[in-house]
Amino acid sequence: MDNNHNSRYEWNTPKNNLLNCNTDGNINNINKDELGKSAISCTKFNHFLRFLDILHKNLNKDSAVEEISKVGNEEIRAFKVLISTVLSARTKDETTSEVSKRLFKRIKNIDDLVTINQSELEKHIYPVGFYKTKAKHLKELAKIVKNDYNGKIPNRLEDLIKLPGVGRKTANLVITLAFDDYGICVDTHVHRICNRWEYVDTENPNETEAELRKKLPKKYWKIINNLLVVYGREVCSPIPKCDKCFDEIKEICPYYKKLRYFSEILNKYNFRKVSKNNIPNEKGTYILKIKLNNSKNITFGKNKTERFKKGYYFYVGSAMGNSNNLKNRIGRHLRDDKKMHWHIDYLLKHGNIKEIYISNKPVESEVSKDLIKMINFVEGFGSSDCKCKSHLFYLKP
Ligand code: SF4
Numbered sequence: 001m002d003n004n005h006n007s008r009y010e011w012n013t014p015k016n017n018l019l020n021c022n023t024d025g026n027i028n029n030i031n032k033d034e035l036g037k038s039a040i041s042c043t044k045f046n047h048f049l050r051f052l053d054i055l056h057k058n059l060n061k062d063s064a065v066e067e068i069s070k071v072g073n074e075e076i077r078a079f080k081v082l083i084s085t086v087l088s089a090r091t092k093d094e095t096t097s098e099v100s101k102r103l104f105k106r107i108k109n110i111d112d113l114v115t116i117n118q119s120e121l122e123k124h125i126y127p128v129g130f131y132k133t134k135a136k137h138l139k140e141l142a143k144i145v146k147n148d149y150n151g152k153i154p155n156r157l158e159d160l161i162k163l164p165g166v167g168r169k170t171a172n173l174v175i176t177l178a179f180d181d182y183g184i185c186v187d188t189h190v191h192r193i194c195n196r197w198e199y200v201d202t203e204n205p206n207e208t209e210a211e212l213r214k215k216l217p218k219k220y221w222k223i224i225n226n227l228l229v230v231y232g233r234e235v236c237s238p239i240p241k242c243d244k245c246f247d248e249i250k251e252i253c254p255y256y257k258k259l260r261y262f263s264e265i266l267n268k269y270n271f272r273k274v275s276k277n278n279i280p281n282e283k284g285t286y287i288l289k290i291k292l293n294n295s296k297n298i299t300f301g302k303n304k305t306e307r308f309k310k311g312y313y314f315y316v317g318s319a320m321g322n323s324n325n326l327k328n329r330i331g332r333h334l335r336d337d338k339k340m341h342w343h344i345d346y347l348l349k350h351g352n353i354k355e356i357y358i359s360n361k362p363v364e365s366e367v368s369k370d371l372i373k374m375i376n377f378v379e380g381f382g383s384s385d386c387k388c389k390s391h392l393f394y395l396k397p
Contacts (some may be wrong), residue, residue, distance in 0.1 A: 136164075277307075
């Protein structure tokens with residue numbers, strides 16, 4: 001396996017960093033340096049390091065910006081990493097790579113960026129996403145670097161994040177890839193995967209970066225972005241391609257365990273997927289998969305307010321009563337003018353039904369009790385008339 005991409009990073013199998021866990025997953029040898037101040041289960045900590053180790057050994061590809069950062073002295077690397085990371089936001093890796101190569105033939109340093117005409121710059125960076133805004137930011141940024149930093153890209157996070165179009169993600173990448181200093185670049189892939197692995201429990205990349213700074217041993221800071229960006233783009237994507245994932249990873253991935261458990265429950269109770277337009281006039285149990293695009297505080301029931309995090313919710317409902325069938329019960333959930341009668345109506349005001357599963361068996365309570373064993377739930381939601389703790393289950397995005 002070509003591990004050229006990793007040669008710039010010092011790497012040992014994480015044996016020395018692994019914690020000594022009890023059989024119940026708690027820590028025997030508490031190591032404050034390694035764990036930081038935040039509590040995390042010992043097993044999760046070790047599994048995450050194993051996950052990084054497996055990726056490090058098996059991936060043979062680098063992200064576009066990582067590739068770009070491999071040549072040149074510190075000054076050239078800083079210039080190229082900064083520009084190409086600004087270009088990479090909301091853009092495919094292949095496009096970033098192609099456009100950067102083309103652009104760096106025309107502009108070699110900050111002076112070139114100061115003098116190039118904005119409309120010519122736009123032409124060079126098309127088709128990256130938001131190319132007009134990015135061209136404007138690059139022009140402004142070049143002037144500031146020229147005037148305030150003597151034409152040299154600053155090497156401090158605090159200075160970098162003041163530049164137009166530069167957020168913490170870009171600044172951290174410049175720090176690590178150009179100046180070989182300690183930073184943690186958290187983009188959408190790093191944020192998503194760290195949450196799926198339950199290494200952090202956060203709502204946005206900035207929170208994830210702060211948590212990783214507390215929990216992740218420093219030797220993994222520089223490399224984590226490259227590993228997770230490549231894997232997040234190709235395998236552990238927003239809709240994960242678990243069938244393409246390494247077997248040794250699947251064995252320990254908490255997210256995969258939940259997905260697999262959920263499909264086992266669907267099989268156990270003979271659920272089948274139906275479309276919104278094809279719900280039968282039959283009695284039975286149903287599960288709605290609801291997507292919430294942004295975290296929200298939602299009040300439901302008798303003024304109970306909960307924070308509903310962005311992600312997927314699974315609502316288990318029943319259409320077994322005399323005047324009920326699946327078609328009219330689910331039909332009421334799908335209507336825009338809901339009567340705000342059930343707890344679920346309050347969630348559906350903000351989220352969208354993505355999938356519907358139905359079973360002809362009267363198994364609402366059994367399904368809920370099974371899901372509670374493995375999947376996070378919202379206490380008391382939709383379960384006032386049965387002995388279940390909840391009928392609403394949560395899975396991170
Ligand atoms: S098993 Fe699935 S969820 Fe887990 S890391 Fe692999 S792709 Fe991601």
